[in-house]
Amino acid sequence: MFSLTIIKNATVYSPKRLGKRDILIGGRQILAISESIELHGSNLAIETVDAEGLFLFPGLIDQHVHMAGGGGEGGFHYRTPEISLSHMTTAGVTTAVGVLGTDGVTRSTRELLAKAMALDFEGVSTYIYCGAYQVPTRTITGMPRSDLVLIEKVIGVGEIAISDSRSSHPSDRDLAELASEARVGGLLAGKAGVLHLHLGDDDTKLQLLFDVLKQTELPKSTFTPTHLNRNPDLLKDAIRYGKQGGFVDLTSGIRPDEHDHISVKPSKAMRMLLDAGVKPHLITMSSDSNGSSPIFNDQGKLVAMGIGSIATLWEETRDAIVEENVPIETAVGIVTTHVARVLKLAHKGQIKPGLDADLLLTDDKFQIQHVYAKGRKVVEDGKPIVFGTFENVSGIPGSPGSKAQTGKENTERGRPMIEHDDDDPDDFPDRDERQRKSRRDYCC
Known part of the structure; x- marks a missing residue:
């Protein structure tokens, strides 16, 4: 049944600060934004939510989620599990892009597509990249280009591994061919058609990408390299790339801990990119959720294994605001509006009439209180109220x-x-x- 919801008295960041506003939601869309909204004489069910003292942001867009599981380095017992609906929603994520990762043998793009379809049915918006680490990469129809054209949820190719011992060490020609497949497929289908690149710890860093761009006429907007805060030297290369107009994607799930003494904390990396002069609209951040987080020693031996958490996406955004003094509008744009622009998701990433009602409400300490996905409340008072089919x-x-x-x-x-x-x-x-x-x- 079509219903209406009015969220009243929220301090709205669209992500631009709009001040205190009322938001009217109808079905899955934002219908109106105003200083005051009152409805009278309607026969429709109307829910009124008092958001006094709360901040209202667009729902987060995570462009790198191992939603069907990932990993496998170290043996079959290290295969990571699928993500659940409430795991995503309680983290404030209302739109996600699925990836395969290292294992393109026991996992398939078909499996990833099925999981994306399930999550979409359960309540969030989903897309996928066709492919895995390897080149030639993994597809559904036999070619990345036709996957993009024929399968609605496929919006790009990835994650293709470069500068990593686990990659298939593609040549500049291999990478240019894949990028061309992604770009032309995107043009034919009216999609982003990006090539999503996994960056490892190899000393070559982003050099292969620089070489491809020098040798071809491919636009920088075709490429979305990620994990760029993996180590300080890679981040320096990312700064160089970003200052030349390329997109740079940080990974919120890669951050220093008891085993990782090399990576740059994502919120600090965000501050460093901005201070170096990289334009905010070129910076994005994703979680690498449900992917494995292997730590290898200098002999290539696996010494520790973790799993990425989607909750880190908002945690690091909050830390950027609170600890690194990144303006709220800038930090939130990096996980909402800029991602939507890169991926050509015109109905996502902003609080604006006509767009999807994907909304995140926090308290004044930026702790998540309520989440709406496609106009439907899925988290209330920090707790999930809508669950996936086989949760609980x-x-x-x-x-x-x-x-x-x-x-x-x-x-x-x-x-x-x-x-x-x-x-x-x-x-x-x-x-x-x-x-x-x-x-x-x-x-x-």
Whole structure:
């Protein structure tokens, strides 16, 4: 059912500061922004949310999520799990782009596409890159170009590994060919058509990318290199690249810890890029969530393994504001508006009438309180209120604690069945119906 929501008295950053405003949401879109919105005489259901004392930002866009899992370095037991819906929403992420990563053998682009479709159905917006670390890379239709043209959710090619011992060490010609496939596929489909590049720790840093740009007429906007805060030398190369007009993507999940003594904290890296003169609209940040975080010694031996968290995206944005004195508008733009521009997601990344109602409300300490995805409240008071299909699985048949039987017995078929409703023409419940009812009403 179409419903209306009015968020009142929020301090709005679109990400430009608009001051205290009311926001009207209808369906999945923002309908209006005004100093005061009042509706009278409507027969529609209207929810009013008092956001006095809260900041309102666009929902975060994460362009690098291993949503179907990743990893595998070190053995099969290091394969990382899929991401869940509430893991994303409680982190403030309402739009995500899926990647494969190192393992293009036991994982496939088809599997990634299926996971993206599932998350989209459950409540957030999703896209994917076709490909994996390797060249020739992994696709669905046989060519990156046709993946982009024929599959709606494919918006680019990646993540292709360079400057990394785990890469297939592509030549400048290999990289130029992949970039051309991405660019032309994007042109034909009206999509971003970017080539998303994983950067490792090799001493070559961004040199291969500089070489390709020197030898071809490919625009810099075709390339989105990431993990650029992996070490100080790579960050210096990223500054050089950014000052020449290239996009630079930091990774919020790569930051110093007890095993990693080399990486640059993302919030500090953001401050360094800005201080060096890189224009804010060229800077983005993504999480690398659910990807493995292997640490190797100088002999190439795996010495530690972690897993990326999508929560780091807002954590590092908050740290940039609070600890590094990056202006709120600038820091928030780096994880919203600028990403939407790079990926040509015209309906995302801003708080503006006509755009998707992807909204993030925080308190004055920038702690996440409420999240709306496609106009639907999915997080309330910092807790998820909408879950993925198999989250909290105690009510699903066959799971621990579930009942032995579900539904009414059908004597003709001899096993538990749900009684048919002649008024329901659909074999499957829609998303909202399924999430209103107990999960033990449905079986696979």
